[in-house]
Amino acid sequence: MTLSDEVRIALDGKWRHVREKSRVELAEMNLAYDLDLDLDAARERTFAQLKELVPTGVPASGFRTENGGGGDPGMAVTGIEMLAQFDLSLMVKAGVQWGLFGGAVENLGTAKHHALIPQIINLDLVGCFAMTETGHGSDVQSLETTATYDPSTEEFVIESPTRSSRKDYIGNAAKHASVAAVFAQLITRGESHGVHCFLVPIRDEHGEDLPGVITSDDGHKGGLGGVDNGRLEFHDVRIPRENLLNKYGQVDEGGAYSSPIENVNRRFFTMLGTLIRGRISVGGSASASAEVALSIAGRYALKRRQFGPTPEQEVLLADYRMHQRRLLPLIARSYAYRFAQNQLVARMHRLQTTDDPDPQMARELESRAAGLKAAQTWHASRAIQDSREMCGGAGYLAENRLTTLRGDVDVFTTFEGDNHVLFQLVAKELLTAYASEVGGLDPVGMVKFVAGTVTDTVRERTAASQLIQRLIDARPGRSDDDHDLLDRGTQLSLFEDREEHVLETAARRLQRAAKADPDEAFRIFNNAQDHVIRAGKVHVDRIVLEAFTAGIARCDDEEAADLLREVCTLYALVTIEDDLAWFMGHNRLSDQRAKTVTTLVNEQLEKLRPHLLTLVEGFGVPESTLGAEILLDQD
């Protein structure tokens, strides 16, 4: 077993068997995206690939055994993530069908709906997940589509009242879906009960729009050419009462509404919470695509030479300090996110395979999934972009795959929640310590809610944290040697302390809104918005460092663990370096100590340079499946 193998095993985590199987199976399927195909042909090809996936067992794994599934949520997410190593169009299309559409049917529906799941698994029933509207993306509680109950026929009438209420950007909607899981305001007896999900047939067996349904095509996009994103409009579309996915809300024949969850906000967020796997898959897949890009750029840096001490002695790109500065911190961050992702998937799996899941744990998981998704998708966009630039002009040629990855992953920062909104959500949960009362996502609801609950929460946090005081005491005047920046404990303390401080100060700003009118409350929220979002970000930095540390602790091979520790140190140092002004300005690092950070980073780059190939191989993307011509050239 080589060191690369040991590192890969550590990174592969608990579902290594799924990864190993996928590496072999998917490599045989010829999944590389073909830019010569036009839109229609590309979509048909991806759809055909989707069918090839059915026998692998990954599609079934996400569903419960009693519904005909494999009962292995961890496998489902890992399997989807592995698709991202090959083609993101296929990953998205699989995620839409089995994760979002299938997930809605299983998690929001009841027994009568679950009967559909075998057909969903084997693609006899192809659906789409119609949540987002042209005018409402992040603010899903304000969706405009209505589902009005008509007791005379025992039907719901689905209606798109405005142009902005069109369902938009919906994967599978332009072509392949015959049914849509439509999120709409449920209205019965003249009263709205908030957003619920309905199964709405949209196409007949010839692919023609059903009466009252208008489907249209979003056309070309920045990438994901194999995914048929489209729009849906509904005009007086009638569906049977049974098509309401009624686990969390029911309407009886006469039109009486009932729900096991009284509070409308809590009901809505409980529904959304059951769909958490989508967000986890998006984050994980973005990370996987970053790993592919860094594998290409890393291998190219070990192959391409430029300039040098003498013309005969050209130097490898990987040996240039600036190139190391560009490449290695991105690799370190990818390692960090992979460990965090593995931990997240394991927790999700535990929660979703428990009979009586702890609601507090569920909330924490949702918040963590939101924050990681934001961090991972931005990282992926950046890592792929920088990888492209690190390969120069060659990086711009589609034959080297980076531009396709870049175009495909771009929208990941937007879908399953805009990243800024997600960090804001993370901050809100932290500020309220997951209070049992759930506020909405609208700023005023949020700020009023936070203002009402925050005081005790922050006080408890402050009291609980023993580490803070130690660090706050370490202001100039005390010796800097008190904390060694290479010590993991010091790094963790710095991250934790920063998080506490940013949260606490954000809370203090928001508290002023407690007694304000809505306009004033909005103003207070808005003035602090960048501060609040920052609280979400620094929280994620902290949990990622913790997850990295925990992941290394599980690595049995001593040599691999040593190397991973060095990678973790680089992640910690560059994260501190990125926010150095804060650590200095808040007396967590003296000016003198702060100046050493860049030197320490550079020393870490030198330490890791000899292991570059090992680190790249550790990602576990076989060279043969990277799909970059540049690595095949024999100069």
Next chain:
Amino acid sequence: MTLSDEVRIALDGKWRHVREKSRVELAEMNLAYDLDLDLDAARERTFAQLKELVPTGVPASGFRTENGGGGDPGMAVTGIEMLAQFDLSLMVKAGVQWGLFGGAVENLGTAKHHALIPQIINLDLVGCFAMTETGHGSDVQSLETTATYDPSTEEFVIESPTRSSRKDYIGNAAKHASVAAVFAQLITRGESHGVHCFLVPIRDEHGEDLPGVITSDDGHKGGLGGVDNGRLEFHDVRIPRENLLNKYGQVDEGGAYSSPIENVNRRFFTMLGTLIRGRISVGGSASASAEVALSIAGRYALKRRQFGPTPEQEVLLADYRMHQRRLLPLIARSYAYRFAQNQLVARMHRLQTTDDPDPQMARELESRAAGLKAAQTWHASRAIQDSREMCGGAGYLAENRLTTLRGDVDVFTTFEGDNHVLFQLVAKELLTAYASEVGGLDPVGMVKFVAGTVTDTVRERTAASQLIQRLIDARPGRSDDDHDLLDRGTQLSLFEDREEHVLETAARRLQRAAKADPDEAFRIFNNAQDHVIRAGKVHVDRIVLEAFTAGIARCDDEEAADLLREVCTLYALVTIEDDLAWFMGHNRLSDQRAKTVTTLVNEQLEKLRPHLLTLVEGFGVPESTLGAEILLDQD
């Protein structure tokens, strides 16, 4: 005249008449990129558009009147930049034909070659600019292609000796060019005289490869689908002696080499220097495309609402603090770069229309063009990407143009010089104060050279700068009120002081290489590489702030000038905020004062928010030519 008009006039600069004419003419040409076309059709369409440009006079403007041109270099660059507002494929194709290929013939050739220029202008002769090789991009002095003189036939023999010596990524090479301007090592009488440029016919009248020439296609790219980038290989290709573009180097019938410039480095960089317009056009066009993207995102932010104090009272994106934080600093930076670009173009025009140009001025101009190109192209990539994200899912649809812009502009950070290499070049020039001796771009040549010349230079610089001392004195202990961060003088001093300090410390590190052997010299250079590149970057920050200030001074309208001053302040503040740790760590800003920077930025955002539409309109991209469906929607 509205305020927007006045702002636009200020931004339009000296070649406003060209811009105004282009806005009208190009809008009538239906130039929007069509993603439904396959590669071949897209290239033919762009080529047809190129022909439409001939009558506008822009193609002719870049050539000297005695050669049949318009003699207006400023117009040529401005006209190319305007194309970028419509389609970057067309801009690149125009730049390749008239700027690079035509520019090489005019600037490196002599009278016999100049006779070709009328055919180049009217596209009877289509060429390509074959400099980059698969194995040599930034390091053009190490090109492997050879041109060996054979006195027996009075011919040069062009040869691609290795796979890495293929000419690669060459625009027009895959299809449309019949002639290539090939850069190759000139060898005569067994001696190499460095890189020279040769006119090599590559295709016959039927578009077939000429004997010994192998053309091939780079295929799909991350964007620029209308440009036929390709590869060229030469095997025993014979061209007449006259095909050497012989202004800077000549071989007589018998094979004797002569040149007006003795030093081989200086000769090479003099040749490159004559091609400066390419770099200026790339930077300016990148800026233009950023302006288009920000015009789309800015207008969308004034249209799209989300959340709000009450559901009936949704708030415009433009009113969210976080959205302002994302949008307005990018707009401010775009303003800054436009003023810097206008200044650069004016200086280039002056230099290129003078009979006896000052070589010192030429060198400064080259360095400035390199630095601005790097800054502008990275800014464009980021601004377009952020604009895409600011438009959410809609931003990802090709119908809203942002993804096409993003894909097209991506390679601008790489071509006409990798941005890191360009900043390194800027730093080198600063460190040597444009010493008359020109070193190569290889690290060891550079570091030895710098080490040999740097001492006096740095000493002079240090003595010359009166401002530094004032600022260094303003260390903690002195009142912070000594410098008001909103004061332009303070900002300029901070930028200048930072530049001096970074340069001086870089110089001190490099000086150690003076007596080192090549390996050790390389090590010294390499350890300081990130520091050196940073010196180039902070220099550009400073010259851009100066150019912005100078541009405002030329604005006659008082109200417009007031607004521009506020925009300039935002640019200065966010630039300081980006590097806050440096200003703190080097005692240029106390911790207390540093903490106010973010508050000042936020106050500046509030001040500028009411002027958002004016600022967008100031870019001078008419709404009708933005080509974004999203702005046409009537909700």
